[in-house]
Amino acid sequence: MHPATHPTSAPDGRTYRTPLLRRRLLRGLLAAVVALPLVGAAAACGGDDAADGKTKISIFWWGGDARNALTVQALDLYTKKNPDVVFETTWQANQGYFDKLATLTAGGNPPDIFQIDDNYLTEYAARNATLDLKKYQDAGDLDTTKFPPSLLQYGVVDGKLAGLAAGENTQGLVYNKTLLTKNGLPEPTTGMSWEEHIAWAEQVSKKTGVPGTQDPSADYKAFWVWLRQQGKDLYSGSDLGFTAEDVTKWFELWKGARDSGATPTPDVIHEGNATDITKQLVVTGKSATSWVWVNQMPELKKNTADELGVIAYPGDPSAQWARASMYWSVFRGSKNADIAVDVINFLVNDPEAVKLLGTDRGLPSNLDLRRVVSDDTTDPAMKQSIEVETKLAETFGAAPQVPIKGHSKVRAELTKAAENAQYGRATPAEAAAQFVAAGKAAIAS
Numbered sequence: 001m002h003p004a005t006h007p008t009s010a011p012d013g014r015t016y017r018t019p020l021l022r023r024r025l026l027r028g029l030l031a032a033v034v035a036l037p038l039v040g041a042a043a044a045c046g047g048d049d050a051a052d053g054k055t056k057i058s059i060f061w062w063g064g065d066a067r068n069a070l071t072v073q074a075l076d077l078y079t080k081k082n083p084d085v086v087f088e089t090t091w092q093a094n095q096g097y098f099d100k101l102a103t104l105t106a107g108g109n110p111p112d113i114f115q116i117d118d119n120y121l122t123e124y125a126a127r128n129a130t131l132d133l134k135k136y137q138d139a140g141d142l143d144t145t146k147f148p149p150s151l152l153q154y155g156v157v158d159g160k161l162a163g164l165a166a167g168e169n170t171q172g173l174v175y176n177k178t179l180l181t182k183n184g185l186p187e188p189t190t191g192m193s194w195e196e197h198i199a200w201a202e203q204v205s206k207k208t209g210v211p212g213t214q215d216p217s218a219d220y221k222a223f224w225v226w227l228r229q230q231g232k233d234l235y236s237g238s239d240l241g242f243t244a245e246d247v248t249k250w251f252e253l254w255k256g257a258r259d260s261g262a263t264p265t266p267d268v269i270h271e272g273n274a275t276d277i278t279k280q281l282v283v284t285g286k287s288a289t290s291w292v293w294v295n296q297m298p299e300l301k302k303n304t305a306d307e308l309g310v311i312a313y314p315g316d317p318s319a320q321w322a323r324a325s326m327y328w329s330v331f332r333g334s335k336n337a338d339i340a341v342d343v344i345n346f347l348v349n350d351p352e353a354v355k356l357l358g359t360d361r362g363l364p365s366n367l368d369l370r371r372v373v374s375d376d377t378t379d380p381a382m383k384q385s386i387e388v389e390t391k392l393a394e395t396f397g398a399a400p401q402v403p404i405k406g407h408s409k410v411r412a413e414l415t416k417a418a419e420n421a422q423y424g425r426a427t428p429a430e431a432a433a434q435f436v437a438a439g440k441a442a443i444a445s
Contacts, residue, residue, distance in 0.1 A: 055336055057343060058088040060104070061115035062097035067360050074353045078346050085339060105129055105331075112334040113343060116163055117326045121155070123405045124329065125162035131330040132160040136341045143349050146366040150399040151322035157402055163327025164344055167362025168370075170320050170389055170396070171221050171313050172294035174282050176210075178306035183208050188289070190312040190392075194226065194253060197314040201262035204288045214272045214281045215263040216291040217254035218418035220411045221313075224400075226250060228319035233400050238443070240410075244429075244436045251421045251428035258422065263287075266422045273415055278303050294389050295325060295362045301381035308381070310388050318397040325362030358382075363389055409442035 061071060068091045075087045090111065092100065098120055104110050105124075116124060124130050133155075136142040144152050148168065155163040173188065180187055185207055188200055201212025216222035224234045233241035257263050264272070264287055272281040277296050281287035283304040292300065297310055312320055328344040330337055347353055354369040359382055364370040374386045403410075417435035420426040426434065 054084050054086045055339055056086050056088055057113065057336060057340055058090070058111040059113040059343070060090045060101065060111040062092060062094045063115075063360070064093070067091070070357050070360055074347060074356050075343075077350075077353055077356065078343060081346075082342075085343075110331045110333070112331055112336060112340040114329055114331065115166065115326055116329050118154070118324060118403050119408045119411075121163050121327060121329070122157050122402050122407070125157040125160065126405060129332055130157075130160075130162040131332045131334065131337055131341070132162070133164055133330065133341065134161040136345075137161060141338075142341055142345050146349070146368050148322045148365075148367065148393065148396070150396060151324060151365055154322065154324050154399040154402060155327055162402075163324070163329045164348065165324035165326075165362075165365045166328050166348065167295070167325040167359070168322050168365055168389070169293045169295050169325035169362040170323055170392055171225055172292055172297070172310045172385075172388065173289055173313050174280075174292055174297065174300060174308050174310045175289045176282055176304075176306050177309040179208055179210060179288055180204070181307075187309055188311055190317055192314050194314045198253075198257045198260070198262050201257065201288070202260045205261045208288070210285065211264040211268070211281075211287045212262050213257070213289045214287045214291060215254050215258060215269045215422065217251055217421065218269075218273045218415040219291050220414050221293075222291050223250055223414065225313045225319045226315065228397070228400070229315040234410075235401055235404050235407075237401075238404055240436065240439050240443070242436075244432045247417075247432035247435055248429045251418065251431055254418075255421065255428055266419070266424075269422055270419060273419065282308065293325070294385050294392075295359060295382075297385040298379055298381040310384065312392055317392060317395045320392060321396050321399045322393065323399075324365075359386070404443055406443035406445060409445075410439045413438040413442060 059075070061067070063071070071091070072089060075089065079086055101114060101116075110129070121130070133142055137144050142164065144164075147165065151165050151168050155161055155165055175188055177187065185204055186200070188197060192200065197213065204210065204212030220234070227233055227242055227246065230246065232246060235241045254263070263269060264281065268281065268286050272287065272290065277292065277299050280290040280292065280300060282290035283300050290300070291313070294310060297308065301308055328347065330340045330344065334340050347357065348365050349369070351369060351372065354364050354366060355373060355376060358373055359377070363386060364373050370386070374383065374390070377383045377386065413435055417426075417431040417438070420434065421428050421431035
């Protein structure tokens with residue numbers, strides 16, 4: 001019933017071996033363990049033994065058709081190497097994913113393995129829904145020796161490893177290289193101050209007639225990096241890590257940029273705030289830059305004929321960190337937890353599986369295998385993303401704490417307050433006070 005040990009050639013010529021699973025506990029002991037409180041769910045949920053005697057592992061993720069196909073292929077590869085394990089797979093688009101995950105968990109039918117992001121990891125861990133993976137890490141059944149330390153740390157909640165990074169990402173400022181070259185303008189560079197970036201954007205606006213930069217005052221990613229450069233953070237323990245005065249400075253910075261013509265008008269800024277990655281202003285021609293995640297470069301490139309460049313956000317690049325693009329978590333009440341952990345270990349450490357999955361979930365977490373994937377990548381935009389993030393990794397700072405419960409509401413409240421300032425419905429100070437009050441209410445609810 002246990003997955004067998006299968007050797008596979010690693011990039012350095014050594015043999016990678018899926019760690020042997022520790023012997024599963026007797027079912028009576030398992031029943032006692034999973035009887036602990038779990039998000040209001042029935043205790044002994046998760047995959048069951050299939051009718052043919054094989055172990056069935058249920059797994060749930062979000063993504064598009066391409067991610068679905070690649071993930072299924074990787075799981076088929078696991079079954080090929082471990083014939084006694086089969087999978088019950090469920091996937092859907094991002095829209096509504098967490099509503100369904102909450103329904104499955106609360107309804108007593110949670111998956112053994114589920115994909116999650118930093119918007120919800122703390123919430124699920126706090127509700128006792130995620131298995132602490134640290135004991136598997138300590139035992140060598142979950143190999144994290146090739147992970148960047150800050151990437152691994154970004155899955156720790158209250159001292160427990162609640163999620164294993166499925167891939168790495170970081171913030172990226174994407175700019176229209178074709179537009180700049182055509183107009184004889186300099187490209188932005190990593191290390192420019194925020195004021196220098198806005199002055200550069202103003203120059204672009206005047207020369208090209210295209211606003212130089214999307215206004216990111218509603219973008220939590222940009223606000224978070226800026227805060228870290230001020231010695232603050234988005235969260236501090238169970239509270240916000242900033243004050244209304246900090247937010248006022250942030251909103252005033254971008255009011256000055258709007259007043260100088262460095263950004264689009266409020267209606268266009270709103271469009272950039274509200275639309276998906278395929279319609280970001282840098283590809284619709286309504287701004288020379290957009291504030292995104294580095295691994296979104298290939299998707300952006302598909303939607304424009306122009307050449308794009310990508311750098312770090314303005315200011316000290318050490319404020320950025322190795323962010324988990326998403327995690328794999330194991331349901332704490334899974335009856336087949338040992339096997340489920342072995343599956344996620346396989347997905348992030350097996351050379352064949354990692355090469356197959358590529359960069360769909362971000363840069364591979366295993367640094368040795370990341371180099372292999374980079375060498376094999378033929379997509380110029382993805383190769384560019386990998387090169388940029390690899391270079392930025394040289395200056396990455398320590399990971400912040402994983403966002404706390406209510407993070408999604410805090411993000412929404414930032415957008416609401418920033419747009420009040422953008423449209424002139426409130427002064428920067430008034431909008432900042434509104435945001436801090438609403439943010440505190442969001443994390444307290």
